[in-house]
Structure formats: C-alpha cells, structure tokens
Amino acid sequence: MKFTLYGRPGWGSVLVEPQLALYGFDYEMIDCGDLFGDEEARQRLAKVNPLMQVPTLVLPNGRIMTESAAITLHLADLAKSNKLVPSPDDPTRAEFLRWLIYLVANVYPTFTYADVPARFVPDPQAAEAFKTKVGEYREKLWHPVEAAAGAPWFLGNRFSALDLYIVAMTYWTPRREWFAAHAPKLTTIAKTTEGAPKLSEIWKRNFLR
Numbered sequence: 226m227k228f229t230l231y232g233r234p235g236w237g238s239v240l241v242e243p244q245l246a247l248y249g250f251d252y253e254m255i256d257c258g259d260l261f262g263d264e265e266a267r268q269r270l271a272k273v274n275p276l277m278q279v280p281t282l283v284l285p286n287g288r289i290m291t292e293s294a295a296i297t298l299h300l301a302d303l304a305k306s307n308k309l310v311p312s313p314d315d316p317t318r319a320e321f322l323r324w325l326i327y328l329v330a331n332v333y334p335t336f337t338y339a340d341v342p343a344r345f346v347p348d349p350q351a352a353e354a355f356k357t358k359v360g361e362y363r364e365k366l367w368h369p370v371e372a373a374a375g376a377p378w379f380l381g382n383r384f385s386a387l388d389l390y391i392v393a394m395t396y397w398t399p400r401r402e403w404f405a406a407h408a409p410k411l412t413t414i415a416k417t418t419e420g421a422p423k424l425s426e427i428w429k430r431n432f433l434r
C-alpha cells in the first residue's frame with residue numbers, strides 16, 4: 226500500500242504530503258522538476274497529469290488523482306478517519322467543505338494565472354499589469370477566510386486539513402509578512418500548526434531550506 230506523490234519543495238504537493246504522513250500512509254516523493262522553466266519536466270508530468278500540475282498522486286492501486294481537495298477527501302475515505310476531514314454528521318463539516326473548496330476554486334487559480342502571466346497575456350507590459358491586478362484580487366480573497374477563521378484551529382477546537390492548507394498557502398504570495406499584518410488569525414493558525422513536532426521535518430524540507 227504505497228502512494229507516489231509528484232511534487233516539488235514548497236509547491237502544491239505540500240498540501241498532500243502532511244496528510245499522507247498524518248494518516249501514516251507509506252509514500253514516495255518524485256520531484257517533478259521546474260514546471261515553469263523546463264519543458265522536459267512538463268512533458269514528463271504530462272504522462273500522469275495532462276494539466277501538468279502538482280499535486281499529482283498515484284494511488285496504491287495505480288490510479289491517478291489530481292486536485293488537492295479531491296485528494297484530501299479521498300485520503301480521509303481511504304484512511305477511514307475523520308482526523309483531517311470532519312465526517313458528514315460533524316457540525317463543522319459544511320464549513321470545512323466551504324472553505325476547502327473556496328481555497329482551491331478561488332485562491333489557487335490566482336497562481337495559475339499570475340505565476341507566469343505571459344501564458345495568458347503575451348504583451349509584457351499588459352502581463353505585468355495583469356499580475357498586479359490578480360495579486361490584488363488574491364489579497365481580497367483572503368479577507369473572508371480571515372473573518373471566518375476560528376482558534377486555535379480554523380474550525381475552532383477541531384484540527385483539520387484546512388490548517389495544513391493555511392500553513393502552506395501563507396508561505397505563498399502575498400507571503401507571511403502580509404498575512405501577519407492583514408490576517409493575524411491565519412498567521413497564528415499557521416504558526417500553531419507548524420509547531421506540531423510530527424510534521425516539522427516536512428515543513429522544513431518544503432519551506433525552511
């Protein structure tokens with residue numbers, strides 16, 4: 226029962242790796258290479274994920290999963306555990322689903338469009354202006370997340386996969402300094418989650434090199 230996770234330190238694989246670890250699943254990591262700068266890396270990944278994105282997860286039965294939110298829900302099913310995903314009768318379930326999907330449907334695509342804006346807006350000046358606008362929009366998207374955040378975890382007393390997303394995504398642009406100034410609750414959640422000894426090796430490998 227072994228999973229294979231395609232990823233890269235600090236990239237989207239870091240949303241899934243801590244989940245595999247917390248469930249105690251056996252997994253190996255494959256570095257996908259620089260998907261933005263290396264066409265060979267893109268073509269290699271295209272064989273398992275036509276969108277050439279990570280996380281890309283090969284399940285123990287050989288099937289491929291992409292989309293971090295789908296992976297999050299499926300891993301909880303496979304683990305038969307409610308450790309990271311509240312079960313359907315849990316009062317926090319609706320809130321969990323709402324914000325999980327919000328993060329992947331609203332926040333995550335801003336990176337797709339603004340990481341390499343020239344893919345969508347060929348003119349360099351227009352691309353720069355587009356990147357700035359998408360960046361501003363991304364900041365706006367974080368305000369409702371901050372407003373909805375509980376303590377000590379996003380869902381209040383209940384730790385969940387959302388706390389793992391918050392650690393990773395607050396390392397991404399607009400980055401920790403911005404979150405400290407504009408999203409203090411999310412910053413505290415990120416720090417508390419990162420402080421848990423079980424995952425320290427994973428966070429270190431991904432963000433603190």
Ligand SMILES: N[C@@H](CCC(=O)N[C@@H](CS)C(=O)NCC(=O)O)C(=O)O
Nearest residue numbers: 236237260278279280292293329337
């Ligand atoms: N909807 C996907 C988004 C994955 C994603 O955008 N991953 C980024 C890395 S953080 C990526 O692979 N980007 C490469 C590209 O956009 O070409 C998910 O939630 O898993």
